[in-house]
Amino acid sequence: MNDAVLNLRGIEKTYNKGQPGEVQVLRGIDLSVSRGEVVALVAPSGAGKSTLLHIAGLLDTADRGQVAIAGQETAGLSDARRTELRRQDIGFIYQFHHLLPEFSALENIVLPQLANGVPRRDAAERAQTLLARVGVGHRGGHRPAALSGGEQQRVAFCRALANGPRLLLADEPTGNLDPATSDQVFGALMDLVRETGLSALIATHNLDLAARMDRVVRLEAGSVVVASGIA
Template sequence: MTKELLTCENVSKSYRDGHHDLEVLQGIQFSLQEGELVAIVGSSGSGKSTLLHCMGGLDKPTSGRILFRGQAIDRLSSRALADWRNQELGFIYQFHHLLPEFTALENIAMPLLIQGQSARQAQQRAQQLLERVGLAQRGQHRPAELSGGERQRVAIARALANAPALVLADEPTGNLDDETAQQVLELMLELNRELQTCFVIVTHDQQLAARLPTQVQLHHGKLVSAKQAGRT
């Protein structure tokens, strides 16, 4: 039996634009279950990334609440919020955001060191993840020495370093060619099945979204549909 992991309760977000408020999200309401695999789809400017940032505690809703296992994350202190992100979340972006001066192994180990693990423990875990994403022999290479697909695989491994309950991915295949994008997507699908980690993938690619069992569609900041495993 799956358990509810994260809930958006009537989430709205607006920004001040001169003398006007620009509404980016309007009354978003849906829930994620543990181990779920979800696509958030919509055209550019539909609010996809803003919703993802609110879900990850990187931005706060103007109104409404986001609950993680029943706890309102907007009520956490800055320190508690940072600890929560480090322990429970993984992030993957369109651009890999790997630290260029560090090796692939060191980039993956970084979240573990921040969490307080020893260098030996962190490196062992990082090496295991490198092997899992098919890069066992590339650990000592820096990002500039890796292909685009390899860099994104390292970014996925880094997102999984702390064994998070939830991984938030913002256009993770957006900078990749079609073949490499399919390989990266397959890897995320496999990891979801193996680890039972909940993945939320923001994308404008309808074909990619169709590969995921649940799709949440946004249009001008509003939730217009949520399709699950063949039912609406």
């Protein structure tokens, strides 16, 4: 796909290779996410979705296969170049917010921008704009412990988008929230993704949330078994 922001081809991954307990987690995965497309990755526990997201996000390497981010083939890149590509072009969201507890919500969004060379004033302005977009602009001065679970995750969304990535990877981003809060927080995430034109691959067990995305990919036993549109 020429307009693919993420392109995975023939991805294989085996743990404990050649040893007792060898487990082949991914078996020749082919998957692309187009510019502006939001794809749901639906999989049972242990099917390999987290491993796939880590490989897609250059946090792990495949045994075989190729990963391209915005047309950039990543095979053979130095660790420094992989880190740069990850910092500039990829945003991550996890089930748990992983915010730095000693910093305010605003500061948690400012810090990754400073690491990317953005002046502090510009970083703070962008952080405040992102917080306002997800409805927690008034909570920027609070530390994570003073925020509700839904507020913490909204801040984590903003942090993932702080450096203006092209690709968002999310692993059960609302899985730690109650159903009502999950629905509200996911709505805020989708609004933010649509407004910014991001491409996204979002893993979820929640079929109702999956149905709100552009396409569903189902992963079972390390293989893509269903790829479908959602009416």
